[in-house]
Amino acid sequence: MATFKAGLVGVTGYAGMELARLLAGHEQIELVRATSRSDAGKTLCELYPSLTGTCLSELVITQPDPDDLAQACDIVFMAVPHGTAMDMAAKLLSRNVRVVDLSADFRLRDADIYAQWYGLEHREPQLIEDAVFGLPELYADKIKDAKLIANPGCxxxxxxxxxxxxxxxxxxxxxxxxxxxxxxxxxxxxxxxxxxxxxxxxxxxxxxxxxxxxxxxxxxxxxxxxxxxxxxxxxxxxxxxxxxxxxxxxxxxxxxxxxxxxxxxxxxxxxxxxxxxxxxxxxxxxxxxxxxxxxxxxxxxxxxxxxxxxxxxxxxxxLCRGASGQALANANLMLGLELSTGLNLAPLVP
Amino acid sequence: MATFKAGLVGVTGYAGMELARLLAGHEQIELVRATSRSDAGKTLCELYPSLTGTCLSELVITQPDPDDLAQACDIVFMAVPHGTAMDMAAKLLSRNVRVVDLSADFRLRDADIYAQWYGLEHREPQLIEDAVFGLPELYADKIKDAKLIANPGCxxxxxxxxxxxxxxxxxxxxxxxxxxxxxxxxxxxxxxxxxxxxxxxxxxxxxxxxxxxxxxxxxxxxxxxxxxxxxxxxxxxxxxxxxxxxxxxxxxxxxxxxxxxxxxxxxxxxxxxxxxxxxxxxxxxxxxxxxxxxxxxxxxxxxxxxxxxxxxxxxxxxLCRGASGQALANANLMLGLELSTGLNLAPLVP
Amino acid sequence: MATFKAGLVGVTGYAGMELARLLAGHEQIELVRATSRSDAGKTLCELYPSLTGTCLSELVITQPDPDDLAQACDIVFMAVPHGTAMDMAAKLLSRNVRVVDLSADFRLRDADIYAQWYGLEHREPQLIEDAVFGLPELYADKIKDAKLIANPGCxxxxxxxxxxxxxxxxxxxxxxxxxxxxxxxxxxxxxxxxxxxxxxxxxxxxxxxxxxxxxxxxxxxxxxxxxxxxxxxxxxxxxxxxxxxxxxxxxxxxxxxxxxxxxxxxxxxxxxxxxxxxxxxxxxxxxxxxxxxxxxxxxxxxxxxxxxxxxxxxxxxxLCRGASGQALANANLMLGLELSTGLNLAPLVP
Amino acid sequence: MATFKAGLVGVTGYAGMELARLLAGHEQIELVRATSRSDAGKTLCELYPSLTGTCLSELVITQPDPDDLAQACDIVFMAVPHGTAMDMAAKLLSRNVRVVDLSADFRLRDADIYAQWYGLEHREPQLIEDAVFGLPELYADKIKDAKLIANPGCxxxxxxxxxxxxxxxxxxxxxxxxxxxxxxxxxxxxxxxxxxxxxxxxxxxxxxxxxxxxxxxxxxxxxxxxxxxxxxxxxxxxxxxxxxxxxxxxxxxxxxxxxxxxxxxxxxxxxxxxxxxxxxxxxxxxxxxxxxxxxxxxxxxxxxxxxxxxxxxxxxxxLCRGASGQALANANLMLGLELSTGLNLAPLVP
The missing domain is CATH 3.30.360.10 (Dihydrodipicolinate Reductase; domain 2)
Incomplete structure (x- = not known):
């Protein structure tokens, strides 16, 4: 039933870990690439034993490669630090891959304010205008048509x-x-x-x-x-x-x-x-x-x-609403799926 | 799509809370009764705000009543302390309702050992023989045919x-x-x-x-x-x-x-x-x-x-495998559903 | 070397527990009475095994009795809820015992405001004027002469x-x-x-x-x-x-x-x-x-x-600065001891 | 009143932190040197703000130097990993400084067993015989005469x-x-x-x-x-x-x-x-x-x-009994002080 293929750049952080958890239970988006510079070569269940036995258990982590990602994926989640996301995002967009960027690189409409608060010049300012701030309650319509989502901060x-x-x-x-x-x-x-x-x-x-x-x-x-x-x-x-x-x-x-x-x-x-x-x-x-x-x-x-x-x-x-789950909600909208696909989760209490 | 109706006796404890969480996401068993002596009259979301907005949010908690439970439910989960479960279980079974008892009342095959360790005489010893110890890895076949499940201890x-x-x-x-x-x-x-x-x-x-x-x-x-x-x-x-x-x-x-x-x-x-x-x-x-x-x-x-x-x-x-999730797995088997219906959950880490 | 004798009314709460910890290491104030309605008859080490082997280990908890406290103690700490402290405080003061009240009963200078926020009439309003708000950085001089300290809230x-x-x-x-x-x-x-x-x-x-x-x-x-x-x-x-x-x-x-x-x-x-x-x-x-x-x-x-x-x-x-330690600092000043007697504690990190 | 001067090699770990906490309240042993390769130059309160205002607050952390330590200290605590402690210990002992080694380097009487479990050859095996296993309940008499204490593991x-x-x-x-x-x-x-x-x-x-x-x-x-x-x-x-x-x-x-x-x-x-x-x-x-x-x-x-x-x-x-407090108890005995000097501590509960 999975109809879309996704990549995840930066699987070793908590946002990456959470996205893997959510994608393990998503029936219409299949995680086909998970990248990490430090853990490439391992399977996902070696990195996260909690995923043992899930559909993602044996996925082998790879080095991040925009060509490979573009070829394999309909959509890519960027779960890497600000400053490093913008370059990969640009490469993927130029290869017609949808991008959900969980970093701060495309959230601020004004590149000067970005430079001032993050201490570095934006290297892809022309992309800022196209980026949509991915808060579904405010911007659902724009998200549906977006190629690049700036996933909001937590x-x-x-x-x-x-x-x-x-x-x-x-x-x-x-x-x-x-x-x-x-x-x-x-x-x-x-x-x-x-x-x-x-x-x-x-x-x-x-x-x-x-x-x-x-x-x-x-x-x-x-x-x-x-x-x-x-x-x-x-x-x-x-x-x-x-x-x-x-x-x-x-x-x-x-x-x-x-x-x-x-x-x-x-x-x-x-x-x-x-x-x-x-x-x-x-x-x-x-x-x-x-x-x-x-x-x-x-x-x-x-x-x-x-x-x-x-x-x-x-x-x-x-982690979920403030990062990876919201990224997935944005992906759902971008891909024409129901907003809440794979995200109807009951809170774990206690 | 829900085809079976369930009751939950004792919703105020952690096992009851966990069962509510799991049933909120189960598409083929609908929780239609949740009972509590102390919280009857409240809705589930008043007792557990975490359930607000789920399908169980507005279910009104009732006093435990075997007749009402028997009329409304195909299966009843008993999440009450040992000693009090056995009486209600007997009443429900006599009304042809399937029972999954999360207490210890029917786990021990020998009523004398029960009396020795739990400090009270068993009042329904004739039911012990029919009870099946609900550990699916060991007893799946028996569970499928059981009317009374003794859900294992954690x-x-x-x-x-x-x-x-x-x-x-x-x-x-x-x-x-x-x-x-x-x-x-x-x-x-x-x-x-x-x-x-x-x-x-x-x-x-x-x-x-x-x-x-x-x-x-x-x-x-x-x-x-x-x-x-x-x-x-x-x-x-x-x-x-x-x-x-x-x-x-x-x-x-x-x-x-x-x-x-x-x-x-x-x-x-x-x-x-x-x-x-x-x-x-x-x-x-x-x-x-x-x-x-x-x-x-x-x-x-x-x-x-x-x-x-x-x-x-x-x-x-x-709570999940050691109590309510296992109870639900047993219910799945008793009702002819797939063992893992509603239970394909990815671990919440961290 | 202990030169003063102290009582503690309400040893079973956390403020009482903390005061016992501090008094176990105070060389000039000896705890001679610890009271509790629910735990009278036990030794302190039965209530708090952490105190086993300290000088307070075998102190037997008693029922609160103002005559006994007045006879045995130079100073009494009240670690009971607001509303119940004022009566005992009045009895002790009338027997010429110094009182450090950890409850809120004497903190507010205006009995009407007390009534408004605490929902009950003050029964000893004439004592309010004599009570000193026990924050040493602001009121050390007054504390030295006080008979009744309103120990500040945390x-x-x-x-x-x-x-x-x-x-x-x-x-x-x-x-x-x-x-x-x-x-x-x-x-x-x-x-x-x-x-x-x-x-x-x-x-x-x-x-x-x-x-x-x-x-x-x-x-x-x-x-x-x-x-x-x-x-x-x-x-x-x-x-x-x-x-x-x-x-x-x-x-x-x-x-x-x-x-x-x-x-x-x-x-x-x-x-x-x-x-x-x-x-x-x-x-x-x-x-x-x-x-x-x-x-x-x-x-x-x-x-x-x-x-x-x-x-x-x-x-x-x-617990320490916000309640029992501050109460002890006030007692030190009231009794003519150095402010920091028994209170030169190094933080427990981690 | 402080009559002995102590050094602490390795102040940045938890054992070092705990020893600093305890020495801040010890009246007869003064910490005069605290060393760290990574934090030399800082004051202790910069490294551990919890020590601000204590007698150790302004002690400047130095690079570990056996000559300096030997000149300044009567006794030195080694709170560094096994394998690195033995060399410094040897240097200090040769300069007639007492040593309490919190590492495992001198705990095992048999250098072969050390090599087998710790994966490295012992470089100072001749010192093993003189080292005393610092468990006061078993070896108090030997500890009093020791120059080198192998502080027990936790x-x-x-x-x-x-x-x-x-x-x-x-x-x-x-x-x-x-x-x-x-x-x-x-x-x-x-x-x-x-x-x-x-x-x-x-x-x-x-x-x-x-x-x-x-x-x-x-x-x-x-x-x-x-x-x-x-x-x-x-x-x-x-x-x-x-x-x-x-x-x-x-x-x-x-x-x-x-x-x-x-x-x-x-x-x-x-x-x-x-x-x-x-x-x-x-x-x-x-x-x-x-x-x-x-x-x-x-x-x-x-x-x-x-x-x-x-x-x-x-x-x-x-940390306290299993490492730094026990080290200090051993130091007390080695220096002719009462075993419990500076160590009569009431448990912090809760």
């Missing part, structure tokens, strides 16, 4: 989905927004760094990159587009001793007094056709475990009358 | 699958076997006990019930049946600060010198048609995360020539 | 110490402050609640009590006193899957452009004589593990020029 | 203390002993390896090195010396998702029927003068948290009459 996915209805409806002030985000440790990647060791993370909690996380311009770009104003946000990140999950607490000021019920109604309306955004009932706040392993974005709403603030709590699985 | 599932090929082939001594098992904390249940609090379990490890765990006679019963000898084992349990997973390290003595390759071949042969038992390659030992959320039982084999021992390491997800 | 300790220098110096706006706090699970207490079970907390993260946590008025009271203005803050709490630790991220707006170095100098100056407040060097942000088991409050400072915000990150051990 | 410390009374009294068979050990992840070291990342260890459990862990000959050497017989044990290790702690479950067969009370009496008698070995009361089994951060070795005893086994559970903190 933090931006949680923040944008959380603030979208409020900013679109114009019920909150656009200045002074604070987003306090907390991410599980898969967000730090699978590189062998002392700071990511179990004994450096476990039973602890820390802030990092306050005021200067690279996802800031991505969030500002999208929230500005939504609100029609040039927004500046205070975006700040923390590291959680959990594997998966991002929870963002966003602080806004209401323009006028609104009841929680009204805002709940607004959010429910905006997301009425979005299969994965769950606006939780009054009094229920998200927990990262409730979205574990899935595409859900859970949203909790609080109105604080003492300070006249709307506080929005949004939670996603940073 | 520890026994890991221990029996780990030792089955060696004992069946007679390559190890039957006396002196030591099974050192470690379980995740879902195994302690969802009751509100101080000993199960996060701060009593986290960042710690302990042994419990050494030499007297109630799963001991269940393991001995099955291993004795396999080996044809009356076995006594030393079975000992520990509590892990993880959510899911059991890893059992079983120590046996080889009757004669055997190479690891031979034993690997034996195990692979025995489990060649078992979709979920993965005999890991030489040098690879199981990790509980590799089976997380799935039906897999991963087996690692070590021959220690210094002590002439065969050490078998077997890992399962105690 | 969250307020982190928030107040983090914002004190900035508000005192008037460099930040007093409106619009957001405090986003995250606490370890000991903060939820040692009660047997499903929501605090290992498998409900582990590998997850959640917000709770947004905009309505009871520590809000306590923080506002103290920050208002510091700044000389009637402050309203947005105070919001989250639950971390760690045992100990609070990290508060406080968002303020600078009144004028200030360099980080200037603010660092201000904070260092203000805390130059405070042995436990560590203003971390530029670029270093606190981690809860760095203060684990100690009295330290680590402060990290960030100036975000894009949004003209001063972000203050403050971390404490919620 | 696993051996737990296993030997657990089995010592039983083997010394001859109540258990010397063949067929199985030791199933579980260690926290600090035991894997502070090296940047993918396998030690938070997301590879957290919420999981695995076995490793079954039958071939390098601590095997060390345990066999000591247990053989105790029992007077040439023992072979089956020693097997597992990795726990906790920071600190080892729990060893040792399976032995009783030579004759003995009551638990008798064995409890034997153990209590043997350890009656050992300040840190706690033989727990009947029915109480060790938990690693009860010894966290301390020198305690907790022992739980179980007699299983069904299999006639004595099961011994022993728990230590692998």
């Amino acid at each position: 933090y931006p996915t949680s923040a944008i989905l959380g603030l979208y209805p409020a900013l679109k409806a114009g019920i909150v002030e656009t200045d002074g927004i604070v987003i306090d985000s907390k991410s599980g440790t898969t967000g730090a990647g699978r590189g062998a760094n002392v700071g990511s060791l179990f004994c450096e993370v476990s039973d602890s909690f820390r802030a990092y990159n306050l005021g200067k996380h690279r996802h800031t311009p991505e969030i500002e770009q999208e929230l500005s587009a939504i609100s029609g104003e040039d927004l500046k946000i205070s975006f700040n990140t923390h590291l959680l001793p959990i594997n998966r999950g991002i929870l963002s607490t966003s602080y806004t000021r209401l323009k006028k007094n609104l009841q929680l019920e009204d805002i709940f109604g607004l959010y429910s309306e905006v997301y009425s056709t979005a299969p994965w955004v769950r606006v939780l009932k009054r009094g229920t706040l998200p927990e990262t475990r409730w979205v574990r392993g899935t595409m859900y974005c859970d949203i909790g709403l609080v109105v604080d009358p003492r300070t006249n603030r709307l506080i929005v709590v949004s939670a996603i699985d940073n | 520890y026994p599932t890991s221990a029996i699958l780990g030792l089955y090929p060696a004992l069946k082939a007679g390559i190890v001594e039957t006396d002196g076997i030591v099974i050192d098992s470690k379980s995740g904390t879902t195994g302690a249940g969802r009751g509100a006990n101080v000993g199960s609090l996060f701060c009593e379990v986290s960042d710690s490890f302990r042994a419990y019930n050494l030499g007297k765990h109630r799963h001991t006679p269940e393991i001995e019963q099955e291993l004795s049946a396999i080996s044809g000898e009356d076995l006594k084992i030393s079975f000992n349990t520990h509590l892990l600060p993880i959510n899911r997973g059991i890893l059992s390290t079983s120590y046996t003595r080889l009757k004669k010198n055997l190479q690891l390759e031979d034993i690997f071949g034996l195990y692979s042969e025995v489990y060649s048609t078992a979709p979920w038992v993965r005999v890991l390659k030489r040098g690879t030992l199981p990790e509980t995360r590799w089976v997380r959320g799935t039906m897999y039982c991963d087996i690692g084999l070590v021959v220690d020539p210094r002590t002439n021992r065969l050490i078998v390491v077997s890992a399962i997800d105690n | 969250y307020p300790t982190s928030a107040i110490l983090g914002l004190y220098p900035a508000l005192k110096a008037g460099i930040v706006e007093t409106d619009g402050i957001v405090i986003d706090s995250k606490s370890g699970t000991t903060g939820a207490g040692r009660g047997a609640n499903v929501g605090s079970l290992f498998c409900e907390v582990s590998d997850s993260f959640r917000a709770y009590n947004l905009g309505k946590h009871r520590h809000t008025p306590e923080i506002e009271q103290e920050l208002s006193a510091i700044s000389g203005e009637d402050l309203k803050i947005s105070f919001n709490t989250h639950l971390l899957p760690i045992n100990r630790g609070i990290l508060s991220t406080s968002y303020t707006r600078l009144k004028k452009n200030l360099q980080l170095e200037d603010i660092f100098g201000l904070y260092s100056e203000v805390y130059s004589t405070a042995p436990w407040v560590r203003v971390l060097k530029r670029g270093t942000l606190p981690e809860t593990r760095w203060v684990r088991g100690t009295m330290y409050c680590d402060i990290g400072l960030v100036v975000d020029p894009r949004t003209n915000r001063l972000i203050v990150v403050s971390a404490i051990d919620n | 696993y051996p410390t737990s296993a030997i203390l657990g089995l010592y009374p039983a083997l010394k009294a001859g109540i258990v068979e010397t063949d067929g002993i199985v030791i199933d050990s579980k260690s926290g992840t600090t035991g894997a070291g502070r090296g940047a390896n993918v396998g030690s990342l938070f997301c590879e260890v957290s919420d999981s459990f695995r076995a490793y090195n079954l039958g071939k862990h390098r601590h095997t000959p060390e345990i066999e050497q000591e247990l053989s010396a105790i029992s007077g017989e040439d023992l072979k044990i089956s020693f097997n290790t597992h990795l726990l998702p906790i920071n600190r702690g080892i729990l060893s479950t040792s399976y032995t067969r009783l030579k004759k029927n003995l009551q638990l009370e008798d064995i409890f009496g034997l153990y209590s008698e043997v350890y009656s003068t050992a300040p840190w070995v706690r033989v727990l009361k009947r029915g109480t089994l060790p938990e690693t948290r009860w010894v966290r951060g301390t020198m305690y070795c907790d022992i739980g005893l179980v007699v299983d009459p069904r299999t006639n086994r004595l099961i011994v559970v022993s728990a230590i903190d692998n």
Whole structure:
């Protein structure tokens, strides 16, 4: 029944691992290439024993080769660091292969802002214009026609989905927004760094990159587009001793007094056709475990009358919704499949 | 497409929660009743917000009522404590409803041994004979014809699958076997006990019930049946600060010198048609995360020539394979479905 | 060498457990009474095997009895819930025993605000005026002369110490402050609640009590006193899957452009004589593990020029600095001992 | 009051970190040198912010230099990997500096066995005879006179203390002993390896090195010396998702029927003068948290009459008792100080 063939460049990181997990259960996209510079030659089950016995078990990892990928694949997922994705993406696009880029290389519409935040010049700026920001709730129609998807960052996915209805409806002030985000440790990647060791993370909690996380311009770009104003946000990140999950607490000021019920109604309306955004009932706040392993974005709403603030709590699985699952959803749309093909997953709780 | 209707007695525990997760993704068995004495009246998504938006979201929890269950259901899963399951099971069976009992009430063939280890007299001993021990790798044929399944305990599932090929082939001594098992904390249940609090379990490890765990006679019963000898084992349990997973390290003595390759071949042969038992390659030992959320039982084999021992390491997800997933596999067989319907799950790693 | 005798009312919670740990190593205060309604009759080492072999090992837990406590003790620590502490405190004070109350009963200067946030009338309002808020960095002189200490809440300790220098110096706006706090699970207490079970907390993260946590008025009271203005803050709490630790991220707006170095100098100056407040060097942000088991409050400072915000990150051990250790520091001062007696602890990392 | 000066070679690993923590609170041994090839030039508080404000905060890390160490130090702790410790130890001893070697280089009396298990020839075999195995409960007298201490391994410390009374009294068979050990992840070291990342260890459990862990000959050497017989044990290790702690479950067969009370009496008698070995009361089994951060070795005893086994559970903190704390205890004895100087620590629970 598989009708499309996919490649995965960069299988050794957590995004690659997650994409392999999801593709092992996808009946219409077959993973035919998985590449890695360091692990080429191994089978997937040697790299990830968890995949033993699945349909991907014996797939042999190869060196990344654009010609080979172009010949073998209808679509290629790029799960490599920013800066290295853009070159391969350009090569694949020139060979008429669809690309879903999980790195940051094509997310920012302005190459100068990219250069400023990522510290390197963009080498394929002409591709930026064609790239579609792959957030299905906002851009499904464009995604269907895209050849190149800039898959959103994990933090931006949680923040944008959380603030979208409020900013679109114009019920909150656009200045002074604070987003306090907390991410599980898969967000730090699978590189062998002392700071990511179990004994450096476990039973602890820390802030990092306050005021200067690279996802800031991505969030500002999208929230500005939504609100029609040039927004500046205070975006700040923390590291959680959990594997998966991002929870963002966003602080806004209401323009006028609104009841929680009204805002709940607004959010429910905006997301009425979005299969994965769950606006939780009054009094229920998200927990990262409730979205574990899935595409859900859970949203909790609080109105604080003492300070006249709307506080929005949004939670996603940073690996699935915030990276590989969203990439697969984009691929589904690009390939003419149902958005949720292979992605109707029940959260693993506990 | 759903062709069978199921009930779940005892939805508030972890086994009930897991069964709900699995049934939310099962296309041929529909959950039509979920009961709980304490939470009747709530919808499932109020009890478990993780199920919001799934097909089970709005199912209203009811009080357990055998007449109602019998009328509404083709099959009922009993996820209540031992001692309370047997009465309801009898009532349901008398109304011609198939029953999968996740408690220990029908696992032991000998009611006296049940009384001795569980501290209460069996009230439905006449049903014991008809009950089938629901371990598909050993008893698939009987399961297909059963009306009452005694769903195996979590520890026994890991221990029996780990030792089955060696004992069946007679390559190890039957006396002196030591099974050192470690379980995740879902195994302690969802009751509100101080000993199960996060701060009593986290960042710690302990042994419990050494030499007297109630799963001991269940393991001995099955291993004795396999080996044809009356076995006594030393079975000992520990509590892990993880959510899911059991890893059992079983120590046996080889009757004669055997190479690891031979034993690997034996195990692979025995489990060649078992979709979920993965005999890991030489040098690879199981990790509980590799089976997380799935039906897999991963087996690692070590021959220690210094002590002439065969050490078998077997890992399962105690909630899925060790309880609710196995219950669902048994239901599949009883209902004439494919064994693995709704259970082809890729492990959630990390 | 022990010269003072202490009682502990409520030994079974985490604050009681922590106080026992600290008193086991305190050479000038001897714990002579530990009370518990539920565990009276046991020795301390039966309740807490970790204390086996310490000087407190064989202390027999008693029922709480004000006459007995008054006769035996120079000072009594109240580690019982709010609402129940005030009565016992009054009885002990009338018997001329010094009291350190770890509950919230005497923290708020205004009995009406107490009634409003805690939902019950204060039964000993005449004692409120004499109670001293036991934060040594702010009130050491008053603490020395106090008979009744209102030991600060855990969250307020982190928030107040983090914002004190900035508000005192008037460099930040007093409106619009957001405090986003995250606490370890000991903060939820040692009660047997499903929501605090290992498998409900582990590998997850959640917000709770947004905009309505009871520590809000306590923080506002103290920050208002510091700044000389009637402050309203947005105070919001989250639950971390760690045992100990609070990290508060406080968002303020600078009144004028200030360099980080200037603010660092201000904070260092203000805390130059405070042995436990560590203003971390530029670029270093606190981690809860760095203060684990100690009295330290680590402060990290960030100036975000894009949004003209001063972000203050403050971390404490919620059990030691945020409760029992601070209670002991207050007792030291009340009894004429050195502030840090028995409290010169090196953080347990990892 | 500090009367002795100490050096620490290898401060960047977890053993070095722990030794720094302990020396920060030791009043008679002053750390005057801390060396590291990779971090020389930093202060200790830059490497470990947790030490900020302690007496060690501003100590500048140096390159390891035997001449400098010999000139500055009365005693040197070697916290470097096996194979590299022996050379430096020899140089320091030749300069009349006492050495406590935390590596395995001098633990095995037989250089051939060292070569066989560690895969390299011993380069200082003449020093082996003078080295004393630094387990105070067994060898306190020799330690007092030693110039070179072979600090025991973490696993051996737990296993030997657990089995010592039983083997010394001859109540258990010397063949067929199985030791199933579980260690926290600090035991894997502070090296940047993918396998030690938070997301590879957290919420999981695995076995490793079954039958071939390098601590095997060390345990066999000591247990053989105790029992007077040439023992072979089956020693097997597992990795726990906790920071600190080892729990060893040792399976032995009783030579004759003995009551638990008798064995409890034997153990209590043997350890009656050992300040840190706690033989727990009947029915109480060790938990690693009860010894966290301390020198305690907790022992739980179980007699299983069904299999006639004595099961011994022993728990230590692998970093403190199993490495750095034990090293410091040895240093205390070598320097003529009280054994427990600086080591009377109450466990950090939770």
